[in-house]
Structures are given as C-alpha cells and as structure tokens.
Amino acid sequence: KNEVEQSPQNLTAQEGEFITINCSYSVGISALHWLQQHPGGGIVSLFMLSSGKKKHGRLIATINIQEKHSSLHITASHPRDSAVYICAPHSGTYKYIFGTGTRLKVLA
C-alpha cells in the first residue's frame, strides 16, 4: 500500500466549479505540503500545513492530523488552475513522501 494516496487521479471541471482534491497518508508527519506542477513542468509550493486550515486567494487547504487526511479546495475554478496538484507529507526526518498527483483540467 502506498504511503500517500491522492484522489481523484484525474479531474475535469467546468470553469467556475468548486473542486476538491483529497490526500490520505499512513505515516506520522510534522507537516504536509501541497504543490502545483504546471504543464510546462515547473513546481510551486502552494501551502505548508501542520494543523487546521489555510487560505490563499481561491485556494483552501485543510488537514486532519488524527484522520491522516488533507484536502485542497479550489473555489471558482479557472482554466489557469489546470495543473497537477501534488500532496507531500513530511515525516519529520529529512524525507518528503510525494503523492503521484491529481491532474486537473478546467474547461472554459
């Protein structure tokens, strides 16, 4: 069983829809990162969470440490949100564990 599971693997949405991407992990963590990888390949860090909820613009990330689950929400989605979203728990050692990503496509 993978240590990090993301769902869905692929997601197509219409512009304006509310989107949720889920991440479940099986290890104890000190923090969890959400990353965005654009079609050109560049990777950008969106959030780092160790508890609760964070919001940045139209993006909201939540984490439940007890349930070992995190979600990334996108409100009022836009075609420019089309990217791969990667969940990366950090175990507190020097190691991140990366999910395989959720490929999001937002249609105009």
Add this chain to the structure above:
Amino acid sequence: NAGVTQTPKFQVLKTGQSMTLQCAQDMNHEYMSWYRQDPGMGLRLIHYSVGAGITDQGEVPNGYNVSRSTTEDFPLRLLSAAPSQTSVYFCASSYWRDNEQFFGPGTRLTVL
C-alpha cells in the same frame, strides 16, 4: 533573487557517459535536495544536504554522487549513465527540512 537555478534544461547522453547537473540557490537555504520524476510515480529523493559539507542518501541514490562545498551549490553527478536514469530531475531548497521548498525548473535527461 534568482531562486533555484538548474542547468542544463535538456540533455541527451549515451550509455556510459558521465555528466554533472548543476543546481544553485541564492536564498541562503541550508537544506537542498535532488529528486527525479518518472511517469506515474511521485517525486523520489536521490540525495539531500543539510548544509555545506554534509550530504546523505535518499530513496534512490545508486548511480549518483553529490557534494556540497558551498551553501549555494549542490551539483548532482551521474557516474556512468544508464537508460534507467532517463527522467526529469528537480533540485529544491528550503530554509530547513520541513519548511516550504523552492524548486528549480528541472532538467530533462535522456540516456540512449
């Protein structure tokens, strides 16, 4: 600030050749790491460093060497390239181990 820079962006090697992928950051970050990204798999850690002069192996270190002589630079050496090393390589840095990571633009390597 330039952030994290990587060179080259693309490289084609023949089996058995050696080369060095360059990575530099200008944010005075202590923690630097190299990852490879293969289709259908998450990023995998090759080597990491927690400061100048200190390096350690990650998940998939075989066939790669690193050194960290300065805080800024963290080159990755392929000793004898193999087709299994065809991948996209990312360098990343952060202030400390579980802080926000900043990624370089990546190097797409093909080994024939």
